Amino acid sequence: QGRTKLKDEL
Amino acid sequence: MNIFRLTGDLSHLAAIIILLLKIWKTRSCAGISGKSQILFALVFTTRYLDLFSSFISLYNTVMKVIYIMCAYATVYLIYGKFKATYDGNHDTFRVEFLLIPVVLLAVLINHAFAPMEILWTFSIYLESVAILPQLFMISKTGEAETITTHYLFFLGLYRTLYLFNWIWRFYFEGFFDLIAVVAGLVQTILYCDFFYLYITKVLKGKKLSLPA
Numbered sequence: 088q089g090r091t092k093l094k095d096e097l
Numbered sequence: 098m099n100i101f102r103l104t105g106d107l108s109h110l111a112a113i114i115i116l117l118l119k120i121w122k123t124r125s126c127a128g129i130s131g132k133s134q135i136l137f138a139l140v141f142t143t144r145y146l147d148l149f150s151s152f153i154s155l156y157n158t159v160m161k162v163i164y165i166m167c168a169y170a171t172v173y174l175i176y177g178k179f180k181a182t183y184d185g186n187h188d189t190f191r192v193e194f195l196l197i198p199v200v201l202l203a204v205l206i207n208h209a210f211a212p213m214e215i216l217w218t219f220s221i222y223l224e225s226v227a228i229l230p231q232l233f234m235i236s237k238t239g240e241a242e243t244i245t246t247h248y249l250f251f252l253g254l255y256r257t258l259y260l261f262n263w264i265w266r267f268y269f270e271g272f273f274d275l276i277a278v279v280a281g282l283v284q285t286i287l288y289c290d291f292f293y294l295y296i297t298k299v300l301k302g303k304k305l306s307l308p309a
Binding site: 096097 | 102106109147151153154157160161164217259262277
């Protein structure tokens with residue numbers, strides 16, 4: 088789940 | 098979103114725009130490493146494949162489109178429109194020495210052995226070393242145009258700010274990604290030598306010239 092949060096970064 | 102990530106993204110955007118304007122206005126890409134720009138275009142292409150598959154926010158989508166368009170426009174200007182001014186004799190860094198280890202690392206060390214995940218990991222690792230051809234070229238020519246040093250400063254500053262963004266997110270959101278942080282640290286460390294020269298020389302109005 089932490090992974091998808093990173094995906095909000097450019 | 099936090100202040101470090103926002104200022105980081107704006108610093109990154111500033112760097113990309115400064116470079117594009119420098120080449121466009123001076124109609125010359127002298128002193129610019131085309132190889133680094135190709136690597137950056139590759140970084141954005143492999144990282145933003147989810148542009149059409151997942152919508153995160155208007156900001157996220159707009160910035161990704163701008164980054165990709167500017168990256169390819171820059172590569173086109175260097176190898177297309179102004180290729181007569183491209184200094185190929187000094188842009189000689191062997192990028193295969195970067196690409197092969199980065200591909201191997203992305204396949205071996207990632208969060209999931211899935212195509213999108215490996216491409217994202219590849220782009221993170223590649224971005225951390227993509228500036229090396231540019232820094233190598235400056236060390237070979239022994240100097241850099243002042244506008245080019247501003248480009249490098251904002252480019253280096255962006256990932257430095259992202260490091261603070263990750264500290265912030267770890268502290269306030271309990272979020273942490275070792276791959277991004279380690280690669281970001283490597284990327285920032287590569288700029289340290291340049292930051293020193295930029296602060297001690299360029300900010301004092303001198304030209305950036307490396308001891309040949």
